[in-house]
Amino acid sequence: MEAFRRTCVEKGLAVTHQRQAIYRALISMPEHPAPESVYEVVRSEIPTISLGTVYKNIKTFLNAGLLRAVTLHHESLRLDANVEHHYHLVCTRCKSITDLPADDLEPIQFRRTPPRGFRVQNYSLEVHGLCAACAAS
Amino acid sequence: MEAFRRTCVEKGLAVTHQRQAIYRALISMPEHPAPESVYEVVRSEIPTISLGTVYKNIKTFLNAGLLRAVTLHHESLRLDANVEHHYHLVCTRCKSITDLPADDLEPIQFRRTPPRGFRVQNYSLEVHGLCAACAAS
DNA sequence: CTATTATAGGATAATTATTATCGACTGTCC
């Protein structure tokens, strides 16, 4: 929480009551919540906060690196007619997605059995970075 | 394309002009397009097709396993206040996301250099399957 | 500690992506 305030100051962000409550809610939620759920939790502390404020600050925190999104491409459904097992290269800048054959990597190997009785079906792996075009600029 | 028709028959889906055009568009688009882009392409062949039909059939194809979505959780932004490098267990049924420490797996290793001048920044790995609760039912 | 000011918050409207509805049409089966 102290680190949070420090980062805000570094990035020129005002350390408001709302921002602290939102960040506190986020670190208390290990379930990878959607903005709506964060809003519910924050509202129990600040009943007058608006959903827009929660969205705005989540975006601010994402830019500041205080927070991560679980997926880079939630904004729209992205489709793949190739149903064979393969991976993806995803450009963090232009969001382009290209195929990466599974055997370009060593096979994924568990070191210990997956926790809490999780029954594994398959893996999806994305290599994030800059595509050739974006790397040029 | 023949396999497509066969799968439709197996799943009791009518092999319509529109479905074939949509599927043909999809396999011709290796860029992992959004529904809107698929619509644009299909429209050049069937100018009167509606966007709703494209959406409906994409959903149908996903259910039939003719098509995959690049991510399991595009429907809403999912947030992670843990910015350390780690992976995720994702339940394909209830969409719950839980953390998986990076050292529960052998490190990811490239066998050959990533294609087309892609500059790797990092990677994200999701293990898909059924959580304990969903596996029980 | 107070005044000043830039930034942030709250209410609300707007936009975007997606899904539902419903009457008309067409692929399938005989």
Added chain:
DNA sequence: GGACAGTCGATAATAATTATCCTATAATAG
């Protein structure tokens, strides 16, 4: 070729997210 279930197209509805705009507050200078 006709009957019928399933599908299509048009449109409305919903859900998620973003923009707008005016007021309030955190930062900071005196």
